[in-house]
Amino acid sequence: MSNGRPRTGISKRIRQLKRYRTIASAFARNGLGYIFHDMGLHDKFTLFRHDEQKRIEAKSIGERIRLILEELGPTFVKLGQIASTRPDLIPPGILTELERLQDHVPPFSYREACLIIEEELREAIGSLFLAFEEQPMAAASIGQVHRAVLKDGTVVAVKVQRPGIQAQIETDLDILTDVARVAESRLEWAAAYRLGSMVEELAKALRTELDYTVEARNAERFSSLSKTMAVVRIPAVWRDYSSRRVLTTTYIEGIKLSDKEQLLQASIDLHLLAERFATIIFHQVLIDGFFHGDPHPGNVLAQRDGSLVMLDFGMVGRLTPGAKNHFAAFVIALRNQSTKGVIRAISNMGVVPDDVNRDELYVDVDALRDKYYDVPFNQIHMGEAIQDLFAVALRHRIRIPAELTLLGKTLLTMEGVVLSLDPTFSVFNVAEPFGRKLFLEQVNPAQKLKNWMEDVPDYVDHVDLLQEIPVAAKELVSSMRHGRLKLEVAVPEIDSLMRRMDRISNRLSFSIVLLALSIVMVGLIISAALNHSQTLFWGIPIIEIGFVIALLMFLWLIYAILRSGRF
Numbered sequence: 001m002s003n004g005r006p007r008t009g010i011s012k013r014i015r016q017l018k019r020y021r022t023i024a025s026a027f028a029r030n031g032l033g034y035i036f037h038d039m040g041l042h043d044k045f046t047l048f049r050h051d052e053q054k055r056i057e058a059k060s061i062g063e064r065i066r067l068i069l070e071e072l073g074p075t076f077v078k079l080g081q082i083a084s085t086r087p088d089l090i091p092p093g094i095l096t097e098l099e100r101l102q103d104h105v106p107p108f109s110y111r112e113a114c115l116i117i118e119e120e121l122r123e124a125i126g127s128l129f130l131a132f133e134e135q136p137m138a139a140a141s142i143g144q145v146h147r148a149v150l151k152d153g154t155v156v157a158v159k160v161q162r163p164g165i166q167a168q169i170e171t172d173l174d175i176l177t178d179v180a181r182v183a184e185s186r187l188e189w190a191a192a193y194r195l196g197s198m199v200e201e202l203a204k205a206l207r208t209e210l211d212y213t214v215e216a217r218n219a220e221r222f223s224s225l226s227k228t229m230a231v232v233r234i235p236a237v238w239r240d241y242s243s244r245r246v247l248t249t250t251y252i253e254g255i256k257l258s259d260k261e262q263l264l265q266a267s268i269d270l271h272l273l274a275e276r277f278a279t280i281i282f283h284q285v286l287i288d289g290f291f292h293g294d295p296h297p298g299n300v301l302a303q304r305d306g307s308l309v310m311l312d313f314g315m316v317g318r319l320t321p322g323a324k325n326h327f328a329a330f331v332i333a334l335r336n337q338s339t340k341g342v343i344r345a346i347s348n349m350g351v352v353p354d355d356v357n358r359d360e361l362y363v364d365v366d367a368l369r370d371k372y373y374d375v376p377f378n379q380i381h382m383g384e385a386i387q388d389l390f391a392v393a394l395r396h397r398i399r400i401p402a403e404l405t406l407l408g409k410t411l412l413t414m415e416g417v418v419l420s421l422d423p424t425f426s427v428f429n430v431a432e433p434f435g436r437k438l439f440l441e442q443v444n445p446a447q448k449l450k451n452w453m454e455d456v457p458d459y460v461d462h463v464d465l466l467q468e469i470p471v472a473a474k475e476l477v478s479s480m481r482h483g484r485l486k487l488e489v490a491v492p493e494i495d496s497l498m499r500r501m502d503r504i505s506n507r508l509s510f511s512i513v514l515l516a517l518s519i520v521m522v523g524l525i526i527s528a529a530l531n532h533s534q535t536l537f538w539g540i541p542i543i544e545i546g547f548v549i550a551l552l553m554f555l556w557l558i559y560a561i562l563r564s565g566r567f
Helices: 010-029 033-038 054-058 061-072 074-083 092-098 110-121 165-186 188-192 195-210 212-228 260-265 270-288 321-335 339-349 358-371 382-395 402-421 427-443 445-454 456-481 494-531 542-564
Strands: 129-132 143-150 155-161 246-250 290-292 300-302 308-310 316-318
Touching: 010 061, 010 165, 061 074, 061 092, 074 092, 074 165, 074 195, 110 155, 110 246, 165 195, 195 212, 212 246, 212 270, 212 290, 260 270, 260 402, 270 290, 270 308, 270 321, 270 402, 270 427, 290 402, 316 402, 321 339, 321 402, 339 358, 358 382, 382 402, 382 427, 402 427
Parallel strands: none
Antiparallel strands: 129 143, 143 155, 155 246, 290 316, 300 308
């Protein structure tokens, strides 16, 4: 292994086989070994039944899955955390357990951290930093964070990727891809949930988190977009001290939003803090279209002046203008009690299967509408409404795009944090001005003109095409005058029809020639018989030669017809 990349060849295959057994045993110990048995893999892993525990049935399926993921380590824990953002794919019971996943990963050694930094940045640790704390501030499944001081005295936070984690993750993803493929071919529920596509989507998100240069770009973009908001701070990225496996940012102190006691001791207004946090998230979602994908309390710090610091940009969401409008349309239709409007918004947001039962879909949407009928804004939980939407989508196999499900997860997390700070706070009061602004933008003539101007290059292409029309028309008329115009007509099944016509004409020709030959030969033979003499013309036997010529023509005709394959 080098640079965190997995080895190939026999050693990789042996590592995969060992990991297969570890995964299979974990499933068996938690009462889910039957899944591998149903896929026909029980002969390959004979330890299943020895590891089964009979009393495991007391635990729910969701709890068993969570225990398996925690037992199997960083890859599976991270995949579970990413999967918890997809309520349109994961049933509620399992989703609740996935949200409880914790990283029980001990920190790796200071020496290993130094080796990785020196390998990535190509300098000795002493040349890079004035000071570097040996004990990490935090450790997670993919990496850990150390506090350090640059040569100019700037205090920074250095995130270092866990050694060997990329090779381990790639091995696990290869195994999961294989298992998903087999499961889809043999298990009906796996095919229904499109397990292969699900694994592929989660794997893509996980591989993105492994590349710290992506997180660096995300942080820089957030910093640029947040310049108009004085209440939010984004740590600066130090590019010269960052790479794919090392990320260095300015260290900013603050109080975690989950530490309510410390916030009160710092005399910070919790209601104002909740309002600012909600405003930041809605601004990112509905104005910037670029939002933090995991704003849990550990990733958001409060400062004594009431400003907020956002950390960890490995998971971000992006919304196109169309996606923002579809989301706004859903909220508006829900508040207007419009069943058709809600279904239209759901259809626009996701991919509705062709065989969806429209009647049942209308019943579920009616129930969703009635749930929020005549309910004041301050009594509606936006996160709950979004979860209800995704539950309907899951029930009817409507595939919601990943960016919208991540949006739902973000709003749900944000609302949970806000309510923990101030239980009386309503996020709809913050969302309403943003929604109104978004609606006004849609009907604003100036915005329509701006959108039209953005499409001008396309129109210019069409104008160039229009300019070519007179020249093309002149050439067309000239071709018609000189008889050079070729007309091609395409008729469905015309080839098959022409083949049948060829067969009929060939058979008719054969019959006519054969009849003519018969008449001539019969006439000559009768004439010779009546005269009791040999029929000669200039001393040449006409009947014999004519017969030979006719026979040759007949054989040639048969050969030509058979060769064409259309007899």
